[in-house]
Amino acid sequence: MKRYALILLFLVACAGEAEITEDAHVGSSGVKAEYIRPTEFVLPGERVGFLIEVSNDGTSESSGAYTIASDPLVLQLQDPTTGRFKLKGRTTFTPIGEKKVLSFKGRVSELAKREQTAEASVRFNMCYDYQTDATVSVCVDTRPEVDDEKVCVPGPVSAGGGQGAPVGVELVEMKLLPGDIEGVFVPRFTISVANLDQGVVLAQGIRNPCQGKGTLKEDFGRVGVRATLSNVPLQCKPFKFNAGAPGLNNVVCTLPEGVPDQPAYLAHLTTTLTYGYFDTIVQSITVQK
Numbered sequence: 001m002k003r004y005a006l007i008l009l010f011l012v013a014c015a016g017e018a019e020i021t022e023d024a025h026v027g028s029s030g031v032k033a034e035y036i037r038p039t040e041f042v043l044p045g046e047r048v049g050f051l052i053e054v055s056n057d058g059t060s061e062s063s064g065a066y067t068i069a070s071d072p073l074v075l076q077l078q079d080p081t082t083g084r085f086k087l088k089g090r091t092t093f094t095p096i097g098e099k100k101v102l103s104f105k106g107r108v109s110e111l112a113k114r115e116q117t118a119e120a121s122v123r124f125n126m127c128y129d130y131q132t133d134a135t136v137s138v139c140v141d142t143r144p145e146v147d148d149e150k151v152c153v154p155g156p157v158s159a160g161g162g163q164g165a166p167v168g169v170e171l172v173e174m175k176l177l178p179g180d181i182e183g184v185f186v187p188r189f190t191i192s193v194a195n196l197d198q199g200v201v202l203a204q205g206i207r208n209p210c211q212g213k214g215t216l217k218e219d220f221g222r223v224g225v226r227a228t229l230s231n232v233p234l235q236c237k238p239f240k241f242n243a244g245a246p247g248l249n250n251v252v253c254t255l256p257e258g259v260p261d262q263p264a265y266l267a268h269l270t271t272t273l274t275y276g277y278f279d280t281i282v283q284s285i286t287v288q289k
Helices: 002-018 110-114
Strands: 031-036 047-056 062-069 075-077 082-087 099-108 117-140 167-178 184-195 200-202 222-229 249-254 265-288
Touching: 031 062, 031 117, 031 265, 047 062, 047 082, 047 117, 047 265, 082 099, 117 167, 167 265, 184 222, 184 265, 200 222, 222 249
Parallel strands: none
Antiparallel strands: 031 047, 047 099, 062 082, 062 117, 075 099, 117 265, 167 184, 184 249, 200 265, 222 265
């Protein structure tokens, strides 16, 4: 009997431990790249190699393209200098996202002998798709004039700090507007969004900056938006992220069918942002005679 009791206690303990999890949707990183043991000083005619680790530090699965380039008069890179990647993000149970190490080779130009020293930048560019999922609790109160004890009080909801992606929801504000039917109120949400990393926001699927092609003006800052209130879809106005605008960028979403008059309650507002992202890292090399 004691044996069964011990087994039961063990199972209960394990079940309790399984419930202790951390939310993976934190931070402001997406796909990041880093030179491994970077080469800084080289000689004319020398063969050199570059190792670059590409890691998905956010929570969204990501696919993208990359290219590496330099001044061919100083450093001639060998093909292939372009490629594609697909990396899984981190989750509650897998706290580290997928990584990939890329290898590139090149040769320092003999022309560099003409100068006492020569410098060049090795630029690694990434263009990838990403998704932000942000969920906050909002207070819906159709009777603000009633002073009874309430389960919540309406007000702005801060979501700062990022949701495991380079573009994040920072603030959510809600207003209840009178509906067409008496006793029905239409929630209108103003969702403030910010670029939290150092890259450039693009339309999803755009790879032009990583293919040596020009990018259309309308493809900069385009973000797809979907939102739900307690799993009921909202209508969101088209959104274009304006990197040059001061402060935050706002998305407006409404629930046209409205909510009925009832005591205050908490509801989950979930916002999904889809976009492309362009980022680059640079390694400088110096050619010495």
